[in-house]
Amino acid sequence: MTDVLIIGGGIIGLSIAIDLALYGAKVTVVDRQRCGHGATWAAAGMLAPEAEQLSGKLAQLGRSSRDLYPYWINKLEDLTGQDCGYWQSGIFTPITQKEQFSQYPAQCINQFVNKSALARIQEGLSKEVLGGLWFEDDAQVDSRRLLQVLIMAARSLSVNLLEGVSVYDIVAHADGNRISHLETSSGKFQAGHYLVATGAWTRELMPLPVSPHKGQMLSVFDPDRSLHRVIFAPGIYIVPRLDGTIILGATVEQVGFAPGNTAIGIQTLLTNAIALYPAIANMTIQETWWGFRPYAPKEMPLLGASNYENLSLATGHYRNGILLAPITAKLLTEHIRGGNPDPILKEFSYSQ
Ligand code: GLY
Numbered sequence: 424m425t426d427v428l429i430i431g432g433g434i435i436g437l438s439i440a441i442d443l444a445l446y447g448a449k450v451t452v453v454d455r456q457r458c459g460h461g462a463t464w465a466a467a468g469m470l471a472p473e474a475e476q477l478s479g480k481l482a483q484l485g486r487s488s489r490d491l492y493p494y495w496i497n498k499l500e501d502l503t504g505q506d507c508g509y510w511q512s513g514i515f516t517p518i519t520q521k522e523q524f525s526q527y528p529a530q531c532i533n534q535f536v537n538k539s540a541l542a543r544i545q546e547g548l549s550k551e552v553l554g555g556l557w558f559e560d561d562a563q564v565d566s567r568r569l570l571q572v573l574i575m576a577a578r579s580l581s582v583n584l585l586e587g588v589s590v591y592d593i594v595a596h597a598d599g600n601r602i603s604h605l606e607t608s609s610g611k612f613q614a615g616h617y618l619v620a621t622g623a624w625t626r627e628l629m630p631l632p633v634s635p636h637k638g639q640m641l642s643v644f645d646p647d648r649s650l651h652r653v654i655f656a657p658g659i660y661i662v663p664r665l666d667g668t669i670i671l672g673a674t675v676e677q678v679g680f681a682p683g684n685t686a687i688g689i690q691t692l693l694t695n696a697i698a699l700y701p702a703i704a705n706m707t708i709q710e711t712w713w714g715f716r717p718y719a720p721k722e723m724p725l726l727g728a729s730n731y732e733n734l735s736l737a738t739g740h741y742r743n744g745i746l747l748a749p750i751t752a753k754l755l756t757e758h759i760r761g762g763n764p765d766p767i768l769k770e771f772s773y774s775q
Pocket of ligand 1: 467469638672673716741742743
């Protein structure tokens with residue numbers, strides 16, 4: 424019998440599977456589609472606790488995870504021999520109206536860049552940009568490349584990846600304290616421990632406060648590879664990849680699981696992006712897509728224990744799933760193995 428059965432093969436489920444497998448656990452991951460083809464595949468991959476202005480315990484979690492990233496990426500690249508597309512590009516938040524300077528907290532003073540120093544950060548920004556904030560420790564990773572590496576790493580550790588398997592029900596024992604099995608499209612599955620990592624679709628399985636917030640995105644191609652920084656402003660982020668692709672994101676829409684890109688969604692992203700980095704106007708559009716972020720109250724993921732002794736939660740990462748993958752894997756692995764997890768885990772525990 425498998426030791427741990429993970430429902431959801433996105434970045435969170437796969438990252439936990441890999442860490443558990445490195446400790447010798449027999450792990451199975453079930454995904455109703457192909458692994459990672461939910462929010463992971465859609466994400467721009469910003470590692471941005473500072474630029475996103477996370478606060479309180481979430482900021483602490485985000486910074487810890489960002490700081491783990493280089494080690495985590497090395498581990499995955501050692502396991503697979505593949506490049507994850509991690510790039511310590513830094514993130515720049517441009518300011519176009521004087522009043523915006525005073526909207527940032529005093530501790531951001533060290534990040535301020537004035538107009539005369541802009542070219543040092545990035546050339547070609549709009550003349551409207553008066554200055555901005557430079558977060559040099561924030562970074563990015565190519566989420567689609569990372570996804571392929573995670574799948575490869577999981578396979579190399581004999582994690583059993585079952586794609587195209589839908590979980591219909593998580594069935595509890597009569598005593599109500601433990602899970603007895605899963606009912607799935609491939610029959611009954613049993614394990615020593617279960618983990619729910621189902622992102623925006625969590626509510627279909629459990630009555631947890633996680634709901635979808637849609638994000639529309641597109642990419643353009645920059646043959647000159649002229650952009651070297653992530654640009655992050657209200658209503659738009661612009662994320663260059665090393666191959667010349669530039670990702671523009673993202674809308675935030677509460678429309679359930681309504682699929683598709685809308686004309687206004689794409690128009691707004693392009694207008695906002697061109698207003699900050701005018702060269703985008705002449706770049707060719709490569710692709711448009713959309714995804715569903717798993718929103719949880721106060722943007723706090725639900726991590727750790729559930730109402731069942733043998734079921735754990737790792738869901739509701741909202742805008743920060745890519746960022747929080749390494750720390751989530753570390754904390755949940757400690758929790759499932761029965762060690763002493765970092766006390767921060769308690770701050771994210773869900774109790775009904
Ligand atoms: N992480 C950025 C977003 O969710 O749009």
